[in-house]
Amino acid sequence: MSNDLDTVFAALADPTRRAILAMLLEDDMAVTDVAEPFEMSLAAISKHLVILTKAGLISQEKRGRVKWCKLEPDALRATSVWMQGFGQFEPVNLDAFERFLETELPATNDT
Amino acid sequence: MSNDLDTVFAALADPTRRAILAMLLEDDMAVTDVAEPFEMSLAAISKHLVILTKAGLISQEKRGRVKWCKLEPDALRATSVWMQGFGQFEPVNLDAFERFLETELPATNDT
DNA sequence: CGCATATTCAACCAAATGGTTGACCAAACT
DNA sequence: AGTTTGGTCAACCATTTGGTTGAATATGCG
Numbered sequence: 001m002s003n004d005l006d007t008v009f010a011a012l013a014d015p016t017r018r019a020i021l022a023m024l025l026e027d028d029m030a031v032t033d034v035a036e037p038f039e040m041s042l043a044a045i046s047k048h049l050v051i052l053t054k055a056g057l058i059s060q061e062k063r064g065r066v067k068w069c070k071l072e073p074d075a076l077r078a079t080s081v082w083m084q085g086f087g088q089f090e091p092v093n094l095d096a097f098e099r100f101l102e103t104e105l106p107a108t109n110d111t
Numbered sequence: 112m113s114n115d116l117d118t119v120f121a122a123l124a125d126p127t128r129r130a131i132l133a134m135l136l137e138d139d140m141a142v143t144d145v146a147e148p149f150e151m152s153l154a155a156i157s158k159h160l161v162i163l164t165k166a167g168l169i170s171q172e173k174r175g176r177v178k179w180c181k182l183e184p185d186a187l188r189a190t191s192v193w194m195q196g197f198g199q200f201e202p203v204n205l206d207a208f209e210r211f212l213e214t215e216l217p218a219t220n221d222t
Numbered sequence: 223c224g225c226a227t228a229t230t231c232a233a234c235c236a237a238a239t240g241g242t243t244g245a246c247c248a249a250a251c252t
Numbered sequence: 253a254g255t256t257t258g259g260t261c262a263a264c265c266a267t268t269t270g271g272t273t274g275a276a277t278a279t280g281c282g
Contacts, residue, residue, distance in 0.1 A: 013120035
């Protein structure tokens with residue numbers, strides 16, 4: 001009964017998870033590396049990754065003992081369709097996106 | 112500390128709330144009328160509307176004893192920017208959106 | 223083999239969420 | 253004035269969420 005959108009939006013509602021997505025935008029990463037910048041247990045991050053995976057926003061592939069996480073744009077694409085329909089938005093300014101990313105990334109290089 | 116995106120995505124994560132947005136896409140509505148198609152108390156709908164308002168997705172204006180709700184596309188626009196950046200999505204098929212709407216609208220004319 | 227590394231599992235906890243009901247307030251009709 | 257109508261508030265409840273810790277599992281290394 002519950003839509004995909006439920007899962008995707010719920011996944012996106014958490015800043016930690018959005019930050020993870022932003023990180024994965026740059027490159028695929030192992031779970032431990034994903035967890036590194038956050039002040040949070042590895043187990044917590046592992047749970048977040050499960051949620052992102054269930055939402056279809058990322059995929060995880062185990063290679064050796066390392067589990068690699070990669071961004072999966074398809075779910076976002078469907079959601080984007082939904083959103084765009086609502087606003088009949090003008091073509092989007094991609095530069096604004098970069099500013100968003102900076103807000104979303106966890107503090108890595110500023111104390 | 113917590114971003115607007117938190118609020119907006121959390122608001123969008125609930126199917127009832129998305130259905131309300133879909134209804135408001137067609138026209139502005141009074142709270143009671145918004146509540147009508149749902150099998151849920153008026154108070155519950157009222158709460159949902161508060162959440163949508165706080166997220167900036169709708170606005171409410173009281174005229175007489177009736178409180179009118181209208182869709183507020185700005186918050187969605189900002190969110191859409193965020194989403195698009197992630198996927199670098201192709202231009203979106205708006206027809207697909209109409210199908211989404213049907214999934215989202217609560218059952219009104221089938222008993 | 224024995225240890226270290228990578229990740230998850232399980233139990234637990236506090237706080238947030240989504241709903242209910244009944245009282246309440248304000249505006250409108252007669 | 254009295255009553256109906258529109259909507260919120262407050263208290264309550266069950267479930268979900270986001271985190272913790274410690275044990276468990278699995279892979280790789282010397």
